[in-house]
Amino acid sequence: MNTLTHFATPQLPLLHRGKVRDSLRAPSGDRLIIVTDRLSAFDSVLETAIPHKGAVLNGLANFWFEKTAHIIPNHVIKLVDANAMLVKEAAPIKVEMVVRQYLTGSMWRGYQAGQRTFSGVTVPDGMTKHQPFPQAIVTPTTKEESDREITPDNLVSEGWVTKELYDQMAVKAQMLFAVGSQLLAEKGIILVDTKYEFGLLNGKLILIDEMHTPDSSRFWAAEDYAKNPETAEQMDKEYVRQWLIANKKDGQYPRALTPEVAQEASRRYLDIYQRITGEALPTADTHGPDAPHTGRQDARARMLANLVQAGLMKDAWVNIVMDSPADKEHCEQLRRQFDGYDVFTQLRVASALNFGEALAGMAEIWNNSLEPGVVLAVAGLGGALAATVNVPVISCPPYQDYAELALSLSSLALVPSGTPSLTAVRPDNAAQAALRALNLPRLRERLRQELNATKARLKAADEELRAL
Structure with missing residues (x-):
């Protein structure tokens, strides 16, 4: 099903992950609230998400905030996506x-x-x-x-x-x-x-928070x-609660819903939205391929497009991971290779002492990130990273001399099966490989233009030599 169950990105610090809502710090210092399709019942989050539920809650909350702004000011700055709201940071x-x-x-x-x-x-x-x-x-x-x-x-x-x-x-x-x-x-x-x-x-x-929603x-x-x-009968998630009660076994509620129950729950949420606002939920309608930010487009792709358009995120990230701050200069050199490509870059440290703990936290974000990403590994981290994450990993080891380089390349070439780390010696080649691995249409077009420009220069130089 086309649902939004988890929001993660290395670009925005996570402030709080609740049962339904995820809160992140926006670049402006405000708070970005993501309303997921997760459903909580009897103090636990079910494994089954409810299609359109998050958009219904977010849309209804915005509807009521607008209707009651004359009574009391609220924290809404703007609705940036069907499932996302930018709000002022207030002391709750x-x-x-x-x-x-x-x-x-x-x-x-x-x-x-x-x-x-x-x-x-x-x-x-x-x-x-x-x-x-x-x-x-x-x-x-x-x-x-x-x-x-x-x-x-x-x-x-x-x-x-x-x-x-x-x-x-x-x-x-x-x-x-x-x-x-x-x-x-x-x-x-x-x-x-x-x-x-x-x-x-x-x-x-x-x-703050929400108001007059089914939750x-x-x-x-x-x-x-x-x-x-x-x-x-309640016009909210009571339908799901009653199903859970009816299917309770050995004192335990089911952890997941059947497809039929999830579909009916979704229908009820959509019905409440339409009855209250007088309009169908926009993201539940089909607007065709020419409406990139609405319709039945994948919820994650739609949200990413809207967050990028709102200036809250870049459409891709590159994390450069070192095992010691001593490699920072080399990492900064790698980072500079991405100047002008409008990609979010970040330096991270995962030392040998806390590597497992640090990597687990970083991998959780990378593996679930809304946007595509690439990890550039410095020193001997490539194999361990590639065995843990589901995004491309490219190693670019620093070295003082060719003996040290040969040792690094030998180690990187002998990584075991299941650790697909690639290796590039030059920082510019590592960055170019990362840009290609992101496989974004805008980056492919940019790289195509650069390749054509390079070919044109080489051709001009060749013709100049021939003329001599």
């Missing part, structure tokens, strides 16, 4: 503001057990499952390893927020919920409950609720 407030309009979920389970006060809010006796409250209530939780219910007074006394800040968050959360409820009601959807997350930017409160909110179809409130 470690409190989730959960707004509830109906007695359901964990709150209903507590109510059945006799609980009547939730996060400092007392609800009346005699309520039934899925019954609405007289007005929406706010039940905050702390963002720790395991979210816990807490009263506003305790949030203040424990130092999570000041009273003034909490009051401001509570008011904004209620306003956001009211706007969301009204717009969704017009679409035949009930906003049952949701969470909001806030941050501080230059000392001012802003809205952060509970939706019911108004028509379904009207038929029987107590059996109203």
